[in-house]
Amino acid sequence: MRRWLPYPAMSLFILATWLVLNQSLAPGHLLLGVILGLVLGAAFGRLQPPPLRIRDRRRLLRLGAVVVADVIRSNLALLRILVAGRARAVRSGFVTIPLQLTDPYGLAVLACIITATPGTIWMSYRAREGLLLIHVFDLVDEGEWVRTITERYETPLREIFE
Amino acid sequence: MSAALLLPVITIAQLMLVSAMALHVFRMVRGPRAQDRVVALDAFYVSGMLLLITLGMRTGSTRYFEASVIIALLGFATTVALAKFLMRGEVVE
């Protein structure tokens, strides 16, 4: 089992992708999808991904819902600034945030959350000092952003992955 | 009835997407720096892909979907390659 299916979630994802791509549940497509899932799942193992441990799945789902709501909210906020023509008056800037999160998957998810939310972009991260640099489009208060990122995303991510 | 409503709306959406693409091209030509052009190209392919989706709705054919997937894949690869190219010569951790 472990030998043939080292990454069941990855293999299942590949099978689902294949079936959706072909819009079919015909036995031929199912067979091809299973073969692809097994082969590509094994190939993925050769990349030697660091071990993934999800401690709290419910928390992960809750974080997902929070992120979707945040993406929609910041879309509207950015749209309002652009449409109101306030864009030239906006103050943008860099914010440095000290992070306690060290898990590579947690950091990857945090990077995607910050960048996918319009208005903030992950710029760079120094692993040794645990310092993250982000750019904020509508920067009012640096301290508030440090608090937002830490409390809203970092704390749940640490509970999920560490 | 629904078709009579959908067709003009799809046309309007397509006009908006085409204007978005034109603005992206403007930024691509204008620059001023290489990174501005790469960002514009990245946004350009996304709106081109969205335009193909609306084209699929207009013709009622799912063929355009495959073209959009290819645009999304190639556009991503292009942006990654260009961003790597911009990094050249500098110290990368």
Added chain:
Amino acid sequence: MNSADVIPLPIAVLICGCLLAGAFFALAGAVGLVRLKSFYQRVHAPTLGSSLGMGLILVSSILYFSLARGHPVLHEILIAVFLTLTTPISLMLIVRAALARDRFEGNPDVPPVETLD
């Protein structure tokens, strides 16, 4: 426009709303890309089109094809998943490259190293 009349009118109105809103988000992002002053501000603008703009247009396409064909047509979800995974990556790479270039040139607008001040 072969079988669009099968779609019930209220849902057609919903499809139209999603489509127009999505295209509007994409257009607003493009306007921002042209009008904003500095590079690091401009990077934020296209995320409008690639997050909510993309999402709304794909939802309208899923609704349209599922109702016009009479069975669920879901492959647009693949594009949505793929784009949500890739746009942050490509944006981050561009921004990192820009930051590296600006630091290399000693541009005063970017912080030279990450510090807590």
